Amino acid sequence: MAATAKIALVTGAGTGVGRAVAIALAKAGYNLVLAGRRKEMLDKVAGEINATGAQALAVPTDVSKRESILSLFATVKSTFGRLDVLFNNAGIGAPPIPLEDLPFETWQNVVATNFTGMFLCTQEAIKIMKSQSPRGGRIINNGSISAHAPRPYSVAYTSTKHAVTGLTKSTSLDCRQYDICCGQVDIGNAATPLTERMVQGEGVLQADGRKMIEPRMEADHVGNAVVYMASLPLDTNVLFMTVMANKMPFVGRG
16 A cells, blocks of 8 residues: 555445545545445445545454454554544444333443444544654544434434534543644534435424424535545644534524
């Protein structure tokens, strides 16, 4: 792989936002490490990236398991010796059921994937970035509009995305001394497999009890936003950015 290319790691890279961001970073000149649970999906994205002239390494990873994360970052270090950008993207939701009925195991799985896994990836990225030469790098966390306002019956997902905001702020503060920037992109209704339910049947539940179809935007726009954040010099940071479908029912009262 090209020695002069910057290295970016994307978790949850096999589909949706992760795929879009990985391809956008490749087009911007990065070589990619693609992490995710499904090897066949990672290999497919790697093929798309290789076709652009960049190169990609697929590393099957389950971010809900610490040992899997440690293995991922050991591979990054041994293969490239550095890491310039981490896009902490991997995440899951839970079935939309009343808060009091949410199974404990479901809660634990969402927290382990969306928050603890992101924390562990951040730790390992910092260890590489602060000791490499040239020093520093950028960590970009996938937040959500749920970090600002919840949907009905989304306690696990919403709670973890609020927690991600705290992680973003703490990482940004604690890592200034190492020339590591940390920012967050809050995404609203990107067109991915996870949002298909928004345009099917009657749509999704609203706060007033109605259901409605919601507008979506192309995930490529998130990729472009992450590329912009990653392109900045390390004395400049986008701490928070919201990228959303303009007509979705978020701003205002509907």
